[in-house]
Amino acid sequence: xxxxxxxxxxxxxxxxxxxxxxxxxxxxxxxxxxxxxxxxxxxxxxxxxxxxxxxxxxxxxxxxxxxxxxxxxxxxxxxxxxxxxxxxxxxxxxxxxxxxxxxxxxxxxxxxxxxxxxxxxxxxxxxxxxxxxxxxxxxxxxxxxxxxxxxxxxxxxxxxxxxxxxxxxxxxxxxxxxxxxxxxxxxxxxxxxxxxxxxxxxxxxxxxxxxxxxxxxxxxxxxxxxxxxxxxxxxxxxxxxxxxxxxxxxxxxxxxxxxxxxxxxxxxxxxxxxxxxxxxxxxxxxxxxxxxxxxxxxxxxxxxxxxxxxxxxxxxxxxxxxxxxxxxxxxxxxxxxxxxxxxxxxxxxxxxxxxxxxxxxxxxxxxxxxxxxxxxxxxxxxxxxxxxxxxxxxxxxxxxxxxxxxxxxxxxxxxxxxxxxxxxxxxxxxxxxxxxxxxxxxxxxxxxxxxxxxxxxxxxxxxx
Amino acid sequence: xxxxxxxxxxxxxxxxxxxxxxxxxxxxxxxxxxxxxxxxxxxxxxxxxxxxxxxxxxxxxxxxxxxxxxxxxxxxxxx
Numbered sequence: 001x002x003x004x005x006x007x008x009x010x011x012x013x014x015x016x017x018x019x020x021x022x023x024x025x026x027x028x029x030x031x032x033x034x035x036x037x038x039x040x041x042x043x044x045x046x047x048x049x050x051x052x053x054x055x056x057x058x059x060x061x062x063x064x065x066x067x068x069x070x071x072x073x074x075x076x077x078x079x080x081x082x083x084x085x086x087x088x089x090x091x092x093x094x095x096x097x098x099x100x101x102x103x104x105x106x107x108x109x110x111x112x113x114x115x116x117x118x119x120x121x122x123x124x125x126x127x128x129x130x131x132x133x134x135x136x137x138x139x140x141x142x143x144x145x146x147x148x149x150x151x152x153x154x155x156x157x158x159x160x161x162x163x164x165x166x167x168x169x170x171x172x173x174x175x176x177x178x179x180x181x182x183x184x185x186x187x188x189x190x191x192x193x194x195x196x197x198x199x200x201x202x203x204x205x206x207x208x209x210x211x212x213x214x215x216x217x218x219x220x221x222x223x224x225x226x227x228x229x230x231x232x233x234x235x236x237x238x239x240x241x242x243x244x245x246x247x248x249x250x251x252x253x254x255x256x257x258x259x260x261x262x263x264x265x266x267x268x269x270x271x272x273x274x275x276x277x278x279x280x281x282x283x284x285x286x287x288x289x290x291x292x293x294x295x296x297x298x299x300x301x302x303x304x305x306x307x308x309x310x311x312x313x314x315x316x317x318x319x320x321x322x323x324x325x326x327x328x329x330x331x332x333x334x335x336x337x338x339x340x341x342x343x344x345x346x347x348x349x350x351x352x353x354x355x356x357x358x359x360x361x362x363x364x365x366x367x368x369x370x371x372x373x374x375x376x377x378x379x380x381x382x383x384x385x386x387x388x389x390x391x392x393x394x395x396x397x398x399x400x401x402x403x404x405x406x407x408x409x410x411x412x413x414x415x416x417x418x419x420x421x422x423x424x425x426x427x428x429x430x431x432x433x434x435x436x437x438x439x440x441x442x443x444x445x446x447x448x449x450x451x452x453x454x455x456x457x458x459x460x461x462x463x464x
Numbered sequence: 465x466x467x468x469x470x471x472x473x474x475x476x477x478x479x480x481x482x483x484x485x486x487x488x489x490x491x492x493x494x495x496x497x498x499x500x501x502x503x504x505x506x507x508x509x510x511x512x513x514x515x516x517x518x519x520x521x522x523x524x525x526x527x528x529x530x531x532x533x534x535x536x537x538x539x540x541x542x543x
Contacts, residue, residue, distance in 0.1 A: 204522075299512050305505025321487060333494070337501035340474075340482050345509055350521035352512055357522060398504075409522075 001067050001164045001217040002244075008055060008066035015051035015066030019044050019110050022068045026112070026161045029462060033135045035155035037073045038081055039113040044068065047110045054108075064224060065108030070162035072150045073114040074121055075101050075208075076197035084199045085117040085128050085149075087326040088319055098197025099232065100166060100208055100225045107224045112162050116152025119331040121168055121201045122312060124176055124400035126151030127382065129328045136181060136379045137460040138426050144379040147176035147400055153211045154181035159462055164212040164221055170201045171304065172374075172404025174209040175416035179374035179429025180400075182418045184446065184456060185211040186218045187404075189437050190411035191236035193222075194229035202311035203234075204350075205304075205408040214456055215417060215446035219243035222439060238437045246440035247447040252286030254445060257367035262297040263403055266390055267373040274420030274428040275373050281452055282371075282445065292367065296359035299352045300406040306341050306349030307409070313338030330397070357410040364412070364435045369445050372403050374416035374429030403431060413439045417446045418455035427455075471510040474503040 007013040023041050030036050051066040071077065074084050076094035078101075083089050097105070105111065116134045118126060126148035127133045134155040136144040146154035150167030154177025157165055167174040169187040178185025186209045193208040200206055210221035223243045229235040258264060258279050264272050283289045312335045313320070324332060341349075363370060376399055377387050386393045407414040412433050419430035430449070434442035450456050472478060476495045479502065483490045490498070 298508065302505050302508035302512060305501075306509055309501075309505070329497075333497050333501060336488070336490070336494075337498055337505075339486055339488060340479055340498070340502045341505065345506065347521055348509060348513070348515075349505075351515060351519045352509070353522035354519050355515060411522075 001064065001212060002214070002220050004067045004163060005064060005220070009061055011055060015048040015055070015110060016045065018066060019048035019068055019112070022112055022162060029159050029161060033137060033155045033159055033161070034132045035116055035134050035152040035159065035161055036070070036113045037083060037085070037116055037131055037152065040080055040111055043080070044110050044112050051108060051110065062106065062108035063220060064104060066110065067108065068110045068112045068162055069104055070112050070115045070153060070156050070165040071101060072117050072153050072165065072167045074117060074168050074199045075166060077101055077111065077114065080114065082114065082199070084121065085119045085131060087130050088323060094197070096197065099194040099229045101197065103225050104166070115150070115156055115165060118149035118151065119328050120199070120316070121149040121170060121173060122331050122334050123149055123397055124172060125397040126154070126177065127330070133382050137462060138182060138379065140461065140463060143382045144426070145180065145382055145396070147180035147375070147379065149173040150177050150211065153177060154183060157181070157183050157211050157213065158460060160459070164210060164217055166221075166225070167209060167211050168198055168201070169207045169209050169408065170205045170308065171408055172401040174211055175374050175404050175414060175429065175431060176400050178211055178416040180379040180427065182427030182455070182458065182460070183211050184213060184215050184218050184415065184417045185209060186222060186415045186439065186442070187407065187413065188222060188226065188439055189236075189413045191234050192413070192437065192439065193225050194232040194235045196229055196231035200315055202308040204311065205308055207408065215415070215443050215450055216244065216247055218415065218446070219247055219443045236437070241440050243440055243443055246444050248444060249448050249451050250286070251282055251445055251448045254282070254287040254369065254441070255367045256282055256287045256289045256445075257292035257363055257370045258289060259294055259370055259372040260291045261293045263294070263372040267376045268389060270378070270420070270422045271373045271376060271428055275371060275430055278419040278430045278449065279371055282449060285448055285452055290367070292363055292370070294359055294363065296356045297406060300356060300409055303349045303352035303356060303409050304405045305337070306345045307353065309334065309338030310341040310346050311338070353409045356406060360410050360412055360433070368434070368441055370433040372431045372433065374403060374431040375400055376402055378422045378424070378426035378428060407433055412436060413442050415442050415446050417449060418458075419453070420455060421458070471506060474499050474506060
């Protein structure tokens with residue numbers, strides 16, 4: 001995205017050419033990959049022509065001027081169908097843009113379309129029975145999950161069907177598809193980015209974040225969408241720094257804690273080795289690396305289940321009682337589980353979050369960032385509902401979020417960047433966690449790592 | 465704090481009675497599929513009931529003091 005923005009601003013490429021090239025790629029690849037719910041080709045080309053006129057006229061340009069992007073189908077788009085991947089909202093057409101939609105467009109971005117997702121964003125495996133499950137571009141022979149719920153965003157960016165996208169992340173739905181699709185993804189601090197106009201899953205755990213190829217592009221997009229919003233009471237007044245300027249390439253003196261127990265130590269061997277190697281790379285760049293632990297981690301399962309599900313149920317109760325058959329069975333069950341959480345259990349789940357957050361804050365008083373795998377294993381085939389992990393057969397959907405959901409509970413910013421590939425050629429993700437509102441350091445470490453490695457630069461072989 | 469009695473095991477019958485109380489009509493098959501989903505949160509939560517009693521629910525509106533510009537961690541003091 002950064003490169004495209006420069007090329008447009010310097011008149012080396014035209015917004016219309018860039019947009020048409022992406023639409024052509026979508027037409028060629030999406031019948032197989034199924035990343036888009038809706039392609040807004042006419043709107044995109046019309047916006048591109050306006051953007052081109054602005055360049056020719058020498059008018060001031062926004063930081064994303066003429067750069068295409070995609071939106072998970074959970075972000076409201078004025079006049080464009082927004083389904084949340086559901087049958088319930090299959091024909092819903094919002095009459096206003098989400099705040100982040102508006103900010104991207106005002107920065108000159110060109111919306112290419114709305115991206116596939118898990119129904120109502122409640123699921124980590126990327127599966128959607130209603131609209132189809134996107135195909136992970138890293139294996140064109142076997143239908144593998146993209147992870148998610150922001151599954152379409154993962155497939156689209158990985159396949160070059162858009163250079164960047166926005167996802168939502170309630171338990172890992174930006175970082176998991178970033179990990180499984182070989183992308184960079186960032187879940188910012190809770191409150192850093194407005195959720196206004198974003199269909200909720202769980203209000204106190206929902207985050208909005210960018211998915212791109214590089215940490216530099218994450219910084220560019222975050223700078224556009226971050227900041228207070230009167231339409232979202234949880235959005236923060238904490239000043240927004242210049243994230244791009246923070247990318248110094250330097251990590252000399254940065255203190256890095258590698259989360260061992262419950263994270264690196266119980267990941268699959270290839271994930272474990274890749275994260276350990278990433279730590280060594282950062283050490284070679286001048287960072288200080290130490291192993292550390294998050295003792296409160298076992299509480300995260302109970303906290304997540306007793307907070308996320310009842311918040312989702314509160315939002316869905318009326319539909320579940322009147323249109324239950326319009327939900328997919330897996331998502332309906334996940335939401336219904338929230339009906340059986342008592343008020344006391346919900347409050348105790350919120351109290352456990354305090355302990356988790358305090359535990360992570362204690363670590364981040366000693367370290368500038370924490371490292372962990374983003375996911376315990378690489379993208380499994382859609383047909384496989386369990387994977388082997390640590391000698392046990394574990395459910396895919398539940399275990400894809402085992403390292404990510406804790407930071408939705410705590411609100412800390414966390415990125416996923418590619419850090420290797422399995423023997424099968426599937427991407428592996430490195431999670432980088434920072435202090436509240438210190439996305440700059442997270443992105444700085446991610447960018448420095450990408451300057452020293454080429455995992456993020458590899459592309460899937462997209463023969464269709 | 466006095467020790468609490470153990471949390472009841474999650475069963476289909478327990479979920480059925482709770483569902484009826486909330487106006488939810490769920491089949492036995494659906495209730496059976498919900499048992500593990502409910503238990504996965506309830507079981508470890510029961511084990512965590514010995515958390516310090518002074519632990520408050522998470523406060524998402526709390527800003528780090530140095531960022532929010534308040535020495536008291538962002539809380540407003542009484543007038």
